Amino acid sequence: MMRKIINYFSVGAWLLCASALASDFQAGLQAELDSSFKRLKGVPGVAISVNTPDQGSVFASIGTGNTQTGQSVQPNMRFRVASISKFYTAALVMELQEQGLLNVDDLVAQHLVVPGLPNGDVMTIRQLMDHSAGVYDHINGTNDFWSIALDDPYKLWSGDEIMQYAIDNGPVHQPGSAYSYSNTGSFLLGLVVESVTGMPLSDALSFYLFEPLQLTNSFLDDWSNPSTPINDLAANDRAYEFHKTGIMAAGAVVATPEDVAAMARQVLGGQYLTSSSVEQMTSPSANNSGYGLSTYIWDAATYGYLHYGHTGTLSGYKSIVMYVPDFDVSIAILSNGYANNDSSWYDLIDNVFFYVTDWYAQNGGSGCQAPPVNDLVLDNSQATLSGNWQSDSRGNKHYGSNYLLDEQPSVGTESARYDFTGLAAGTWQLSAYYPANRNYASNVSLTVDDGAASQVLTLDQTSNGSQWNPVGTYAVAQGATLSATIESSGANGSVVADAMRLQFVDCLP
Secondary structure: OOOOOOOOHHHHHHHHHHHHHHHHHHHHHHHHHHHHHOOOOOOOEEEEEEEOOOOOEEEEEEEEOOOOOOOEOOOOOEEEOOOHHHHHHHHHHHHHHHOOOOOOOOEHHHOOOOOOOOOOOOOEHHHHHOOOOOOOOOOOOOOOHHHHHHHOOOOOOOHHHHHHHHHHHOOOOOOOOOOOOOHHHHHHHHHHHHHHHOOOHHHHHHHHHHOOOOOOOEEEOOOOEOOEOOOOEOOOOOOOOOOHHHOHHHOOEEEOHHHHHHHHHHHHOOOOOOHHHHHHHHOOEOOEOOEOOOOEEEOHHHHOOOEEEEEEEEOOEEEEEEEEOOOOEEEEEEEOOOOOOHHHHHHHHHHHHHHHHHHHHHHOOOOOOOOOOOEEEEEHHHOEEEOOOEEEOOOOOOOOOOEEEEOOHHHOOEEEEEEEOOOOOEEEEEEEEOOOOOOOOOOEEEEEEOOOOEEEEEEOOOOOOOOOEEEEEEEEOOOOOEEEEEEEOOOOOOEEEOEEEEEEEEOOO
């Protein structure tokens, strides 16, 4: 994201100080990793990314990133994040709920019927997300999955084949009665997403999550095999031991550490989802106080600071991502091997976590606390309109009950102004929403006024519809108004006025 530059000498001095602190922070992070890695026997390499509100993304690494070539760990290397994939899938599901395509308390059968699935007609989406649906786990249960999968790493697994394991082995318990971690349940959640969106899960994740969050080094691996490897993968001897169509939503995401940390901070920090959605993800479930909606909850009493995230273990990859709301910081630790002694892996995690939180506690970081109102949405009913806009509700998903359309070039200039008033001082991200697949104008005029300056931008409404599209990040003073005005002269095709969103990103320096 681009951040506006404010010409005050004091800000320049702060930036110099922050730069020095950032350098110290990275050096300390690397030193902590170096020390912990000495006790981490059996792991070729480790990469860490810390996503922060005041220092950007901070990286540290050690060891061998590719056991086949001997190359050291590099910042652009991707890792299999394993069960952290469940956290990605949960964020996608919450976004689909915000768009009105589903509700987490819907019955699974309202969106997808799996013939013969035990309790398939009574389990809910929420129960799949908090692992209380009672679905048999084909990854950790006693069955022939691994003998078949490891024998043929080229085998493509269908949804029907995976769900047959749950059908044949029966339920673990009645839905909602207990907690039982289930990769098959998470796999089923991915099938629900495909049914709701009409897209393959890999495309749905890209369209609704990776692209809006600009996670350019993340994808769902539903295609790689020993003959078709992944570029820049932190490879190990087991990287392609089975085809990841056998796990999908439960564990097939591949990403760089920087993308993993950025994803967690944007999702749990309220830059992607509403505060209500984040609260649902991070609230203890009825059957496990340490787990929400595909999100682990690590309490402050045990670890010093409350934090949320997920862990992963698969095909020789070990991973964890943690978001610390007290400091608005996320930590991703990814490795391409298993430690000979599990305790040394957990020691590394603890040491890095305590280093990061102690550093922010002592240095204050940005000292930034998000304001109570930090996520604002205005649709066209709340905009100030000029001209003869037409109300319409046709086409693909739009925000609210309708959208406004300019289809009359003869009526002259039309405008729709969205005023976000009484803002807390800070940097705020502006995003635009418009429907999909109607071939709207590619050069829609958008004027943004943050109270200090005005900027004219251009929106391309021919693509990326039915999602929030980041426009830019703006610095505003306390109590200021940020205005976004969509304007049409009728000369360049249809122009849409649908909705604008403003999300708090960071305090001003």
